[in-house]
Amino acid sequence: MTKRTLCAPADIPNHGTRAFPAFTRAHAGLFAIRQNTRVMIYVNACPHLGVPLDWAPGSFLASDGSRIVCATHGAEFEIETGLCQRGPCKGDALESVPYTLEAGMIAVSSAAGL
Template identity: 50%
Template sequence: MRTEAAERVLCALDDIPDGGSKGFSGAPGAFMGLFAVRRGPRVWVYVNSCPHIGVPLDPVPDRFLDAKKQMILCSTHGARFRIEDGFCTSGPCYGESLEAVPARVDDQGRVLVPEDAGL
């Protein structure tokens, strides 16, 4: 018998600008949080930590994408990651990937992640 993993609401889909990104704080005192990228009804969620040295990716809140909004960008060393799978295509962590977080949008338009994601 399969049991569903516990989930929590990260945000409403409409809280993330279409074609944009949004960051979310971790647990109190935690250095890393999560961030989400939206393309229409699809959302990808990652841990906000560059695989190169573990720093947060965003230089200012909610700025995770390059100027063309086509790649995720690490502000510290310029590493670029594909939105669809977090794979690094250039920079000091080439070939590595961001830590993906399973996410889904429910029928109420809420983005759900595992209960312990980012904690």
């Protein structure tokens, strides 16, 4: 399976997010969150209606940075797991995307939301 290189971990702001738009309309795109050395990647689609989560391009977090918040109806998701803790899709979760580090760059499967 083909892999796509997203960026280096340091290209994601610490305690911040970065969006990776889809290359085709068939996919939702991805977003990444970095917390020091830990990076989580999710498909940019809310489990409630399947729409993108970002408030503005690349902005996914509550103002205090403690959780992911969907811009459409305000569902709140745990950063580490993607689990919805509050809102219309409580108990559902964002689709987590596995990745590997290849020569210091984050690489995902080409089928993973891109």
